[in-house]
Amino acid sequence: MPPLPPLAAQAEHLVELGVHELAGMSADELRDFAREAGGERTDVLLAVHPDRAPASALAPLLRRADKPGFVVVDMPDVDDFVPYDIELPDAPLYLVAGIDRGDRMSNWSPEEALPALTKEERTPLVLSEGIHWVLQEPEALERNRCFMTIGSRLRKANGALDARTPAIWISNGTGRDGRERRDAPKVGWCWWGNRHTWLGFGSTTGRSA
Template sequence: MTEGTGGWPDPLDQAFNRQVAGLVRLGYPELAGMSPADFEALCEPLRTVAHAAVPGPFRPATRSWMPFVLVVSGELVRAEEIVPLLTLAGRADTGTVDRNHGEEGLAPYRPLPELNVPHAGVYLLTDVERGEEFRGIRPADALPPILERGRSPLTIHEGIAVVTHFPEALEKNNCFMLSGSRRGDRRVPAMWISGRAPKLGWCWEGNPHTWLGTASAATRHAAR
């Protein structure tokens, strides 16, 4: 761990440690068939990546923006296995996958090929926004301006990672589409609140919702 000004622990390192520890506490190593030590070792190279990819001075996350998010991909864990680990801030009720995805569940969804999602068990998202400015805008209409800004819509696993590390990002009237994952039809997955818990559902790409924005990130980075 590096030290910040005055000899105190570097705030980026503290944020990175918190995310790794949270994944271990939730049981991600076991789901991936790994020991906690091996899982931590897999994540560790991304610490250096985060220091290079996140410009200083380090700014802590808010409800609508995160400096970086550690993503555990589908190469290690299935989305259906980790949605039930989600909770809202201050709540104990666990996440669910909407049954309206159909008999195949989340299996048909794939990241859009143009996103160049890393082929890695874990990777880093930077400059993550939940995208509330796109509330009330059809997902099909929100995507072009996101791409024009050089940003990238989030995938299902990335949206799960956001709520895992920052449950306060999901709140009433501020939920978000995950337009980076599609299944070859007009369905767009989304993360919202059902009752007192997160739910991974979907909406039609042509339907606007006043409570659903479109989440995005600036970059994705795998360890070298």
């Protein structure tokens, strides 16, 4: 993957998309954070905390082949998938370092990938971080090379974890997606125990406010 855009450019892109308004902050707050964090840095991703900008609001801002992103229709509870066993910085804006798509783990199940990432001292991306990454670097999604964001999980009313795990990939325009959505960025889910040859596991070496 190429380097990320400079932090200042990332902030400007989020402002152009109106993410600052979603997050209830001013454009200058976003720009100031990026400048103070080192505006020319290309080794970190600027992320808005999911409590401020949830996945359902970010997904439609994605673009590929001039088509907007979307959340699959059978995931109306997408915003209930929250960080699991991951402590995000207690701040509206933070940085995500060392992002990797996890291509080496393609055809692994989330159940198999999580302990391997932990052994490498990496943590999986949460869904909103994955969306932020594709917003800034659309090349992160390629045909047959997309990724899961298993840092987000849903706990059911009985206390058990939902077997679905969020992922971001490219729609084929089949089924309920609709032909008009072919090639659009897609937020969906996969089963915790299933393998997919075209999905790696997005992960990070750390987060900081």
